[in-house]
Amino acid sequence: MNVAPDPKSIPQGTLLSPEAGQAAAPATATGVLTVDLDAIVANWRKLEKTAVPAECAGVVKADGYGCGAEQVARALSNAGCKTFFVATLDEARAVRAAVPTTAAIYVLGGFFQNTGDAYAKIDCKPVIGDLNELAEWDVFCRRSGWSGGSAIHIDTGMNRLGMTVTEAQGIVPRINAGDHGITLVMSHLASAELLNNPANARQLTAFREIASLFSGVPASLANSSGIFLGAQFQFDIVRPGCALYGINPTPEADNPMQPVVELKARIVQIRNIERGDTVGYGGTWTARRPTRIAIVAAGYADGYFRAASSNDGTRGAEVVVAGRRCPIAGRISMDLTAVDITDLDRNAVRRGHMVTLIGEGITVDELAHHFGTIGYEVLTSLGRRYARIYKGGNATGEPPAPPPAEPAAAST
Structure with missing residues:
Protein backbone atom coordinates (compact mmCIF):
# COMPACT_ATOMS: atom_id res chain seq x y z
CA MET A 1 0.00 0.00 0.00
CA ASN A 2 1.27 3.50 -0.87
CA VAL A 3 1.64 5.76 2.14
CA ALA A 4 2.04 9.52 1.90
CA PRO A 5 5.28 10.77 3.46
CA ASP A 6 5.16 12.59 6.77
CA PRO A 7 5.46 16.30 5.92
CA LYS A 8 7.63 16.83 9.01
CA SER A 9 10.21 14.40 7.62
CA ILE A 10 10.60 16.18 4.29
CA PRO A 11 13.60 18.53 3.93
CA GLN A 12 12.67 22.14 3.24
CA GLY A 13 12.54 22.81 -0.49
CA THR A 14 11.88 19.21 -1.49
CA LEU A 15 9.53 18.85 -4.45
CA LEU A 16 6.84 16.29 -3.74
CA SER A 17 5.66 13.78 -6.31
CA PRO A 18 2.12 14.40 -7.51
CA GLU A 19 1.08 11.02 -6.12
CA ALA A 20 1.51 9.80 -2.56
CA GLY A 21 4.03 7.05 -2.11
CA GLN A 22 6.11 7.86 -5.17
CA ALA A 23 9.61 9.22 -4.84
CA ALA A 24 9.91 12.94 -4.27
CA ALA A 25 12.33 15.08 -6.24
CA PRO A 26 15.24 16.17 -4.06
CA ALA A 27 15.65 19.72 -2.84
CA THR A 28 18.90 19.86 -4.82
CA ALA A 29 17.10 19.30 -8.15
CA THR A 30 17.61 22.14 -10.60
CA GLY A 31 14.71 20.89 -12.70
CA VAL A 32 11.92 18.31 -12.61
CA LEU A 33 10.55 16.28 -15.50
CA THR A 34 7.16 14.75 -14.72
CA VAL A 35 5.98 11.93 -16.97
CA ASP A 36 2.27 11.06 -16.89
CA LEU A 37 2.16 7.32 -17.58
CA ASP A 38 -1.63 7.33 -17.42
CA ALA A 39 -1.65 9.83 -20.30
CA ILE A 40 0.64 7.52 -22.30
CA VAL A 41 -1.75 4.64 -21.67
CA ALA A 42 -4.74 6.81 -22.64
CA ASN A 43 -2.97 7.75 -25.87
CA TRP A 44 -2.23 4.09 -26.60
CA ARG A 45 -5.85 3.15 -26.01
CA LYS A 46 -7.00 5.90 -28.39
CA LEU A 47 -4.60 4.68 -31.06
CA GLU A 48 -5.64 1.08 -30.44
CA LYS A 49 -9.29 2.03 -30.92
CA THR A 50 -8.48 3.99 -34.09
CA ALA A 51 -6.61 1.01 -35.56
CA VAL A 52 -9.09 -1.78 -34.70
CA PRO A 53 -8.92 -4.61 -35.74
CA ALA A 54 -5.15 -4.19 -36.12
CA GLU A 55 -2.96 -4.86 -33.09
CA CYS A 56 -1.49 -1.71 -31.54
CA ALA A 57 2.17 -2.09 -30.58
CA GLY A 58 4.32 0.41 -28.66
CA VAL A 59 7.53 2.00 -29.91
CA VAL A 60 9.73 2.62 -26.87
CA LYS A 61 13.11 3.26 -28.49
CA ALA A 62 15.40 6.12 -27.44
CA ASP A 63 14.55 5.47 -23.78
CA GLY A 64 10.85 5.71 -24.48
CA TYR A 65 11.34 8.96 -26.43
CA GLY A 66 13.13 10.35 -23.41
CA CYS A 67 10.33 9.38 -21.01
CA GLY A 68 11.90 6.20 -19.61
CA ALA A 69 11.66 2.96 -21.62
CA GLU A 70 11.20 0.63 -18.67
CA GLN A 71 8.49 2.73 -17.02
CA VAL A 72 6.64 3.30 -20.30
CA ALA A 73 6.88 -0.34 -21.41
CA ARG A 74 5.64 -1.57 -18.05
CA ALA A 75 2.66 0.80 -18.10
CA LEU A 76 1.77 -0.16 -21.68
CA SER A 77 2.13 -3.86 -20.91
CA ASN A 78 -0.19 -3.52 -17.93
CA ALA A 79 -2.68 -1.84 -20.27
CA GLY A 80 -2.57 -4.79 -22.68
CA CYS A 81 0.18 -3.94 -25.16
CA LYS A 82 1.83 -7.17 -26.32
CA THR A 83 4.41 -6.02 -28.90
CA PHE A 84 7.23 -3.50 -28.51
CA PHE A 85 9.74 -1.95 -30.90
CA VAL A 86 13.17 -0.64 -29.92
CA ALA A 87 16.22 0.44 -31.92
CA THR A 88 19.07 -1.47 -30.24
CA LEU A 89 19.79 -4.63 -28.31
CA ASP A 90 20.64 -2.62 -25.20
CA GLU A 91 17.19 -1.03 -25.38
CA ALA A 92 15.67 -4.48 -25.81
CA ARG A 93 17.36 -5.67 -22.61
CA ALA A 94 15.88 -2.77 -20.65
CA VAL A 95 12.40 -3.40 -22.02
CA ARG A 96 12.59 -7.16 -21.50
CA ALA A 97 13.23 -6.54 -17.79
CA ALA A 98 9.98 -4.57 -17.60
CA VAL A 99 7.51 -6.70 -19.55
CA PRO A 100 6.29 -10.32 -19.38
CA THR A 101 8.23 -13.04 -21.16
CA THR A 102 5.22 -13.44 -23.45
CA ALA A 103 5.68 -9.94 -24.93
CA ALA A 104 7.32 -9.68 -28.36
CA ILE A 105 10.22 -7.24 -28.73
CA TYR A 106 11.53 -6.26 -32.16
CA VAL A 107 14.89 -4.53 -32.67
CA LEU A 108 14.60 -2.08 -35.57
CA GLY A 109 18.28 -1.32 -36.06
CA GLY A 110 19.13 -4.49 -37.98
CA PHE A 111 21.06 -7.66 -37.17
CA PHE A 112 24.77 -7.25 -36.45
CA GLN A 113 27.27 -10.06 -36.92
CA ASN A 114 27.82 -12.40 -33.98
CA THR A 115 24.90 -11.05 -31.94
CA GLY A 116 22.53 -14.00 -32.31
CA ASP A 117 23.21 -15.32 -28.82
CA ALA A 118 22.29 -11.92 -27.37
CA TYR A 119 18.93 -12.01 -29.15
CA ALA A 120 18.23 -15.52 -27.95
CA LYS A 121 19.23 -14.76 -24.37
CA ILE A 122 16.51 -12.15 -23.96
CA ASP A 123 14.09 -13.60 -26.52
CA CYS A 124 13.82 -10.67 -28.89
CA LYS A 125 13.58 -10.52 -32.67
CA PRO A 126 15.82 -8.72 -35.15
CA VAL A 127 14.25 -6.62 -37.90
CA ILE A 128 16.27 -7.78 -40.90
CA GLY A 129 16.64 -5.41 -43.83
CA ASP A 130 19.48 -6.91 -45.85
CA LEU A 131 20.08 -10.29 -47.51
CA ASN A 132 23.48 -10.59 -45.82
CA GLU A 133 21.83 -10.06 -42.44
CA LEU A 134 19.27 -12.72 -43.30
CA ALA A 135 21.99 -15.21 -44.26
CA GLU A 136 23.87 -14.56 -41.00
CA TRP A 137 20.68 -14.91 -38.97
CA ASP A 138 19.90 -18.20 -40.74
CA VAL A 139 23.36 -19.54 -39.92
CA PHE A 140 22.89 -18.66 -36.25
CA CYS A 141 19.44 -20.27 -36.11
CA ARG A 142 20.62 -23.49 -37.76
CA ARG A 143 23.70 -23.75 -35.55
CA SER A 144 21.94 -22.92 -32.28
CA GLY A 145 18.49 -24.34 -32.91
CA TRP A 146 16.97 -20.96 -32.01
CA SER A 147 13.46 -20.49 -33.38
CA GLY A 148 12.46 -17.15 -31.87
CA GLY A 149 11.67 -15.57 -35.22
CA SER A 150 12.56 -12.35 -37.00
CA ALA A 151 10.96 -9.56 -39.02
CA ILE A 152 11.67 -8.61 -42.62
CA HIS A 153 11.93 -4.89 -43.39
CA ILE A 154 11.18 -3.91 -46.99
CA ASP A 155 12.05 -0.44 -48.27
CA THR A 156 9.14 1.08 -50.18
CA GLY A 157 10.45 4.62 -50.52
CA MET A 158 12.28 5.77 -47.41
CA ASN A 159 15.68 4.73 -48.79
CA ARG A 160 17.06 4.18 -45.34
CA LEU A 161 16.88 0.59 -44.06
CA GLY A 162 15.24 -2.37 -45.71
CA MET A 163 15.48 -4.83 -48.56
CA THR A 164 14.43 -3.72 -52.00
CA VAL A 165 11.12 -5.03 -53.25
CA THR A 166 13.04 -7.20 -55.73
CA GLU A 167 15.17 -8.70 -52.95
CA ALA A 168 12.05 -9.38 -50.89
CA GLN A 169 10.43 -11.13 -53.85
CA GLY A 170 13.44 -13.43 -53.93
CA ILE A 171 12.62 -14.86 -50.50
CA VAL A 172 8.95 -15.52 -51.25
CA PRO A 173 9.67 -19.18 -52.14
CA ARG A 174 10.98 -19.54 -48.59
CA ILE A 175 7.63 -18.29 -47.30
CA ASN A 176 5.73 -20.72 -49.50
CA ALA A 177 7.90 -23.61 -48.27
CA GLY A 178 6.78 -23.04 -44.67
CA ASP A 179 8.82 -23.14 -41.45
CA HIS A 180 10.45 -19.86 -42.48
CA GLY A 181 10.80 -18.25 -39.05
CA ILE A 182 9.50 -14.86 -40.25
CA THR A 183 6.97 -13.42 -37.83
CA LEU A 184 6.44 -9.95 -39.36
CA VAL A 185 6.89 -8.15 -42.66
CA MET A 186 7.09 -4.37 -42.39
CA SER A 187 7.93 -1.11 -44.10
CA HIS A 188 8.11 2.50 -42.96
CA LEU A 189 6.26 5.54 -44.27
CA ALA A 190 8.43 8.55 -45.15
CA SER A 191 5.77 11.30 -45.24
CA ALA A 192 2.81 10.02 -43.23
CA GLU A 193 2.31 13.31 -41.40
CA LEU A 194 1.46 14.97 -44.74
CA LEU A 195 -2.05 13.75 -45.52
CA ASN A 196 -2.06 14.49 -49.24
CA ASN A 197 1.54 13.62 -50.04
CA PRO A 198 1.47 11.27 -53.07
CA ALA A 199 4.39 9.31 -51.60
CA ASN A 200 1.96 7.75 -49.11
CA ALA A 201 -0.16 6.18 -51.83
CA ARG A 202 2.92 4.96 -53.70
CA GLN A 203 4.34 3.32 -50.60
CA LEU A 204 0.98 1.79 -49.72
CA THR A 205 0.65 0.23 -53.17
CA ALA A 206 4.19 -1.14 -53.13
CA PHE A 207 3.85 -2.58 -49.65
CA ARG A 208 0.43 -4.09 -50.22
CA GLU A 209 1.70 -5.93 -53.29
CA ILE A 210 4.82 -7.38 -51.66
CA ALA A 211 3.17 -8.11 -48.30
CA SER A 212 0.47 -10.13 -50.05
CA LEU A 213 3.18 -12.56 -51.18
CA PHE A 214 4.21 -13.21 -47.56
CA SER A 215 1.26 -15.51 -47.03
CA GLY A 216 0.28 -15.94 -43.39
CA VAL A 217 2.86 -13.43 -42.10
CA PRO A 218 1.46 -10.38 -40.22
CA ALA A 219 2.17 -7.07 -41.95
CA SER A 220 2.93 -3.62 -40.52
CA LEU A 221 3.25 -0.25 -42.27
CA ALA A 222 1.68 2.52 -40.16
CA ASN A 223 3.60 4.64 -37.66
CA SER A 224 1.80 7.22 -35.49
CA SER A 225 0.81 9.46 -38.38
CA GLY A 226 0.13 6.50 -40.64
CA ILE A 227 -2.62 5.30 -38.31
CA PHE A 228 -4.58 8.46 -39.16
CA LEU A 229 -4.21 7.95 -42.93
CA GLY A 230 -7.01 5.39 -42.82
CA ALA A 231 -7.71 1.70 -42.41
CA GLN A 232 -5.95 0.75 -45.65
CA PHE A 233 -2.61 1.75 -44.06
CA GLN A 234 -3.10 -0.18 -40.83
CA PHE A 235 -2.68 -3.85 -41.91
CA ASP A 236 -2.19 -6.29 -39.00
CA ILE A 237 0.00 -4.27 -36.58
CA VAL A 238 0.45 -0.52 -36.17
CA ARG A 239 3.61 0.94 -34.60
CA PRO A 240 2.88 4.26 -32.85
CA GLY A 241 5.78 6.12 -31.33
CA CYS A 242 5.56 9.91 -31.09
CA ALA A 243 1.80 9.98 -30.57
CA LEU A 244 2.12 7.89 -27.41
CA TYR A 245 4.17 10.69 -25.89
CA GLY A 246 1.80 13.54 -26.77
CA ILE A 247 3.39 14.78 -30.00
CA ASN A 248 0.82 15.71 -32.64
CA PRO A 249 0.68 12.93 -35.27
CA THR A 250 -1.64 15.06 -37.43
CA PRO A 251 0.15 18.44 -37.69
CA GLU A 252 -2.33 19.64 -40.31
CA ALA A 253 -5.11 19.33 -37.68
CA ASP A 254 -5.58 19.67 -33.93
CA ASN A 255 -3.58 17.29 -31.74
CA PRO A 256 -5.77 14.31 -30.76
CA MET A 257 -3.32 13.10 -28.11
CA GLN A 258 -3.04 13.96 -24.42
CA PRO A 259 0.08 15.81 -23.20
CA VAL A 260 2.48 13.52 -21.37
CA GLY A 392 0.27 6.62 -12.50
CA GLY A 393 0.76 3.56 -14.67
CA ASN A 394 2.22 1.35 -11.92
CA ALA A 395 5.27 3.60 -12.11
CA THR A 396 7.06 1.94 -9.21
CA GLY A 397 5.58 -1.52 -9.51
CA GLU A 398 7.16 -4.81 -10.45
CA PRO A 399 7.02 -6.25 -13.98
CA PRO A 400 3.61 -7.84 -14.53
CA ALA A 401 3.36 -11.59 -14.18
CA PRO A 402 2.59 -13.66 -17.28
CA PRO A 403 -1.12 -14.31 -17.78
CA PRO A 404 -2.44 -17.45 -16.07
CA ALA A 405 -2.63 -20.60 -18.14
CA GLU A 406 -5.94 -21.41 -19.74
CA PRO A 407 -7.90 -24.01 -17.73
CA ALA A 408 -7.88 -27.47 -19.18
CA ALA A 409 -10.94 -28.34 -21.21
CA ALA A 410 -13.38 -30.60 -19.41
CA SER A 411 -13.48 -34.17 -20.69
CA THR A 412 -16.66 -35.34 -22.35
Missing part, protein backbone atom coordinates in the same frame (compact mmCIF):
# COMPACT_ATOMS: atom_id res chain seq x y z
CA VAL A 261 5.38 15.54 -19.96
CA GLU A 262 5.72 18.59 -17.76
CA LEU A 263 9.11 20.23 -17.38
CA LYS A 264 9.99 22.71 -14.65
CA ALA A 265 13.28 24.40 -13.78
CA ARG A 266 14.37 26.33 -10.71
CA ILE A 267 15.08 30.04 -10.44
CA VAL A 268 18.58 30.44 -9.03
CA GLN A 269 18.73 34.24 -8.96
CA ILE A 270 16.58 37.30 -9.57
CA ARG A 271 18.35 40.48 -10.58
CA ASN A 272 17.43 44.03 -11.57
CA ILE A 273 19.01 45.69 -14.59
CA GLU A 274 18.78 49.19 -15.99
CA ARG A 275 17.43 50.36 -19.33
CA GLY A 276 20.15 49.86 -21.92
CA ASP A 277 21.83 46.94 -20.12
CA THR A 278 22.34 43.76 -22.14
CA VAL A 279 21.77 40.16 -21.08
CA GLY A 280 23.70 37.02 -21.94
CA TYR A 281 26.49 36.02 -24.30
CA GLY A 282 27.12 38.50 -27.07
CA GLY A 283 24.88 41.15 -25.50
CA THR A 284 22.25 40.48 -28.15
CA TRP A 285 19.26 41.42 -25.96
CA THR A 286 18.94 44.96 -24.58
CA ALA A 287 16.60 46.07 -21.80
CA ARG A 288 14.24 48.78 -23.05
CA ARG A 289 13.14 49.68 -19.52
CA PRO A 290 14.22 48.92 -15.95
CA THR A 291 13.89 45.16 -15.97
CA ARG A 292 13.70 42.21 -13.56
CA ILE A 293 15.41 39.08 -14.80
CA ALA A 294 14.99 35.57 -13.40
CA ILE A 295 17.95 33.27 -14.05
CA VAL A 296 16.65 29.72 -14.52
CA ALA A 297 18.77 26.58 -14.07
CA ALA A 298 18.23 25.02 -17.51
CA GLY A 299 20.12 25.38 -20.75
CA TYR A 300 21.12 23.58 -23.88
CA ALA A 301 22.98 20.90 -21.88
CA ASP A 302 19.54 20.01 -20.52
CA GLY A 303 17.91 19.88 -23.95
CA TYR A 304 16.61 23.44 -23.80
CA PHE A 305 18.10 24.46 -27.10
CA ARG A 306 20.01 27.66 -27.82
CA ALA A 307 17.84 28.18 -30.91
CA ALA A 308 14.99 29.39 -28.67
CA SER A 309 17.02 32.45 -27.58
CA SER A 310 15.83 36.00 -28.15
CA ASN A 311 17.58 39.12 -29.34
CA ASP A 312 16.71 42.74 -29.98
CA GLY A 313 14.99 41.82 -33.24
CA THR A 314 13.52 38.40 -32.52
CA ARG A 315 11.31 37.12 -29.74
CA GLY A 316 12.28 33.68 -28.51
CA ALA A 317 10.44 31.05 -26.53
CA GLU A 318 8.39 31.71 -23.41
CA VAL A 319 8.17 30.05 -20.01
CA VAL A 320 5.37 30.16 -17.45
CA VAL A 321 6.25 31.97 -14.23
CA ALA A 322 3.64 32.24 -11.47
CA GLY A 323 0.93 31.31 -13.95
CA ARG A 324 1.90 33.84 -16.60
CA ARG A 325 3.92 33.55 -19.78
CA CYS A 326 7.20 35.42 -19.71
CA PRO A 327 9.72 35.80 -22.56
CA ILE A 328 13.30 34.57 -22.63
CA ALA A 329 15.84 37.39 -22.51
CA GLY A 330 19.02 36.92 -24.53
CA ARG A 331 20.91 33.79 -25.44
CA ILE A 332 20.27 30.47 -23.75
CA SER A 333 23.55 29.17 -22.38
CA MET A 334 24.71 25.69 -21.41
CA ASP A 335 23.23 25.66 -17.90
CA LEU A 336 21.18 28.84 -17.56
CA THR A 337 18.39 30.79 -19.20
CA ALA A 338 17.36 34.38 -18.46
CA VAL A 339 13.66 35.26 -18.33
CA ASP A 340 12.08 38.72 -18.29
CA ILE A 341 9.68 38.81 -15.31
CA THR A 342 9.22 42.58 -15.16
CA ASP A 343 5.46 42.40 -15.70
CA LEU A 344 4.89 40.11 -12.72
CA ASP A 345 3.96 41.36 -9.28
CA ARG A 346 7.18 41.67 -7.30
CA ASN A 347 5.86 39.28 -4.66
CA ALA A 348 4.73 36.64 -7.18
CA VAL A 349 8.06 34.90 -7.54
CA ARG A 350 11.34 34.51 -5.70
CA ARG A 351 14.59 32.58 -5.80
CA GLY A 352 13.98 28.83 -5.54
CA HIS A 353 10.61 28.89 -7.26
CA MET A 354 10.05 26.70 -10.32
CA VAL A 355 9.10 27.94 -13.76
CA THR A 356 7.39 25.80 -16.40
CA LEU A 357 9.23 25.10 -19.64
CA ILE A 358 6.76 22.49 -20.93
CA GLY A 359 3.21 22.42 -19.60
CA GLU A 360 0.59 24.97 -18.54
CA GLY A 361 -0.23 25.49 -22.21
CA ILE A 362 3.31 25.24 -23.60
CA THR A 363 3.32 22.06 -25.67
CA VAL A 364 6.21 19.96 -26.87
CA ASP A 365 5.28 20.91 -30.43
CA GLU A 366 5.29 24.63 -29.60
CA LEU A 367 8.73 24.37 -28.06
CA ALA A 368 9.91 22.38 -31.08
CA HIS A 369 8.83 25.28 -33.28
CA HIS A 370 11.03 27.66 -31.31
CA PHE A 371 13.89 25.16 -31.43
CA GLY A 372 13.55 24.86 -35.20
CA THR A 373 13.03 21.11 -34.95
CA ILE A 374 10.35 18.47 -34.23
CA GLY A 375 8.82 17.21 -31.00
CA TYR A 376 10.74 13.94 -31.28
CA GLU A 377 14.04 15.78 -30.83
CA VAL A 378 12.70 17.85 -27.95
CA LEU A 379 11.69 14.78 -25.94
CA THR A 380 14.73 12.65 -26.73
CA SER A 381 17.08 15.52 -25.81
CA LEU A 382 15.74 16.11 -22.30
CA GLY A 383 18.79 16.08 -20.09
CA ARG A 384 19.67 13.71 -17.29
CA ARG A 385 20.11 16.51 -14.77
CA TYR A 386 16.35 16.74 -14.29
CA ALA A 387 14.85 14.83 -11.40
CA ARG A 388 12.18 12.54 -12.82
CA ILE A 389 8.76 11.90 -11.38
CA TYR A 390 6.30 9.36 -12.75
CA LYS A 391 2.55 9.65 -12.33
